[in-house]
Amino acid sequence: MRKLLAVLLALLLLAPSAFAVTLSEPGVLPLTEDDVTITIGLVQSPLTTDYDDNYLTKLIEERTGVNLEFFFFPSGNEAGQKFSMMTASGEKLPDIVILGLTDAERYTYGSSGYFIPLNDYMEKDAYFWNQSMDTWATPKQKEDVMKYAYSFDGNIYGYPQFYCDPADAVALYMTINKKWLDNLGLEVPTTTDELYTVLKAFKEQDANGNGDPNDEIPLIGNTGWGGSVTTFLLNSFTYFAYDEMFGYQLNVEDGKLSAPFITEEFRDGLRFCRKLVAEGLLSELSFSQTDAEMRAMMQAPADQDSIVGVLVGHPSPMFGTDVPRVLDYVGIPSLTGPEGVNWAPFGMQIGNYNVYITADCEHPDVAFRLIDAIAETDLSLSMRFGEKDVNWRYAEGDSRYIGIGEQYKAIYEQNFNPDIPVPWTTENNIIWHANTLNMLPPMLMGGNLAKPFPNEYHEYKLGGLCYDVFPHRYHLHPAEMPMKVTFNEEETDLINDIRATIQSYVNESITRFVLGDLDIEKDWDGYLRELDAMGLAQYMETSQTAYDRTNK
Structure with missing residues (x-):
């Protein structure tokens, strides 16, 4: 019945009506001079003090000619x-x-008639969407964003919004204490063998020089985002992105999916990690402590001796603000394994499909053109950074992301006035504190002007340990990656529990193998049998079917 009502509503909207809204041609702003209001339902940000009396709201209304009202969902x-x-x-x-x-x-909501299909709108009215993607994304990125937009019935129910910070794709950082290396006459390791030698020296030769050879932690990570030592090290043995941070990706070669966590290469990687733990080179705290606990360790007072040789964790939160110790560290982009393997797991660079036009919308054409208008570059940057020429401005020069390709040129400069608070991280009525309707493809989001940070510690933390390091990891991944496998309703019902159980079991088993609770030699076959019993074959078969359908 709901489907029938939606169809009838659509037909009525196509017919001449006293309430019809006159719209400009696609790409022309404002959209209309008629008095029309669109209601947006979203989760309210605790940082946004007012959505009605709000710079972004008023800017969108002024640029489009459409009045906005808000409905707030709970968080x-x-x-x-x-x-x-x-x-x-x-x-x-x-x-x-x-x-x-x-x-x-x-x-389910779309096929039941609650969301309207956007196929025709994307084909005929997505002027600013196409302009943004053609300017700031590669043809392959545009293709992928659209590929994953289609639901199982061939309809597009969610607007294919694309927000992508290139650095986030490979935000798994390993950082080493260069001061310790200098104390011992060692170089930054580039292989797993060299890392082992360095860690042994850190443990046995009083690397921090305080006279106590037992207070050094050679290598440590944490259980928070970007803190997995094992994920970093396993990529020296096999490509491994089967991690929550990277969307639990399976591997693929020539279109054939495989499970990276059952291979002998994966097992060799576990052996190496286990060796590090067994010899006291990799701290067991890596598998239990939170990122907050590790931050406290790295941000200890300057008059306390450094105790960490190598850490896995994002340098920005790990070293906090104005921490002089950050200058002691340098980045390790990646490590080559004994068989020459040198990968870096790569996260999703596909679209978000969380914006819908409902069947209750009286003017879906206006709603879509409104969404598309926010894809325009000025509005997209304002949604993210705030008021133009106050919180951000257009700029020329080198981008912070130039290391991953010459196509990354400076487009904008943010926070150029140090006396004005940053809207994104403060309470205000300037923005909505959400990237939901705007379009910030990689070459636009990555177009941040390279300029000095406020002080040497901040500059080195973000510049030296992040922006100078991640480009060396950015291209260390296979050409073919199943970053997203889209399951239909039947497939979801079939394997949802199986998939969740296997993900949890693999995570648990990695920890147990590395800590020695499971023996990599004696318990390996039992681990494989347990995966079979959980339904690994069904998981892989169903995933292959879904992958083939998406990529046909």
Whole structure:
């Protein structure tokens, strides 16, 4: 019934009507001179003090000619629950809904008539979307963003928004204490063998020079985002992105999916990690401490001796603000394994599909053109950074991301006035504190002007340990990567529990093998049998079917 109503509504909107809105041609702003209001449903940010009396809201209204009203969903999981209750009760939905849904949920709501298909709009009216993608993304990125936009029935229900910071794709950093290396006359390691030699020296030769040969921690990580030592080291033995940080990617070669966590190369990587733990070179704390606990370790007072030789963790939070110790460290981009393997796991650079036009929207053409207008570069940058020429401005010069390709030129400069607070991280009524409707493809988001940070510690932490390091990792991945496998409703029902169980079991087993709770030699076959019993074959077969369908 809901589908029928949606179809009838669409037909009525196509027919001549006293309430029809006159729209400009695609690419022309403002969109209309008629008095029309679009309601946007979204989760309210705690940092946004007012959405109505708001710079971004007023800017969008001024540029498009469309009035905005807001409906606020509760935060967290309650947002999805609220939306489900609204659809079940027949409550009127906002014109535009911004909500994180799974592929299956998006299809279910769309095919049930709650979201309208956007196929025709994307083909005929996505002027600024195409302009943004053609200017700031590669043809392959544009192809991938659209490829994953289609639901199982061939319809596009979620607007294919693309926000991508290139550095986030490879944000797994290893950093080493150069002062310790100098104390011992050693060089920055480039291979796993060299790393082992350095860690042994750190442990046995009083690397920090305080007279106590037992207070050094040669290598440590944490359980938080970007803190997995094992994921970093396993990529010296096999390509391994089967990690929550990278979306639990399977491997692929010539279109054939494989599980990286059952190979002999993966097993060799575990042997190496186990060796480091067994010899006291890799701290067991890496598998239990939080990132906050590790930050406290790295940000200890300057008058305390350094105790960490090598860490895995993002330098920005690890070294905090104005920590002189940061100058003692240098980056290790990657390590070559004994068989010449040298990979770096690569995260998703595909679209987000969390913006929907509902069947209750009286003017879906206006709603889509509104969404598309925010893809325009000025509006997209303002949604992220704030007021133009106050919080950001156009600029020329070198980009912070020039190391990953000459196509990364400076486009904008942010926070050029140190006396003005940064909108993104402060409470204000300037922006909405969300990248949901704007388009910031890699070459636009990566177009941040390279300029000195406020002090030498900040400059070195972000410049020396991040922006100078990640380009060396950025291209160390296979040409073919199944960054996203889209399952239909039946497939989701079939393997959802299997997939979650296997992901949890692999994570747990990596830790147990490395810590010695499981013996890599004696318990390996049992580990494989347990994966088989959990349904690994079904998981792989279903994933292959879904991957083939998406990439046909």
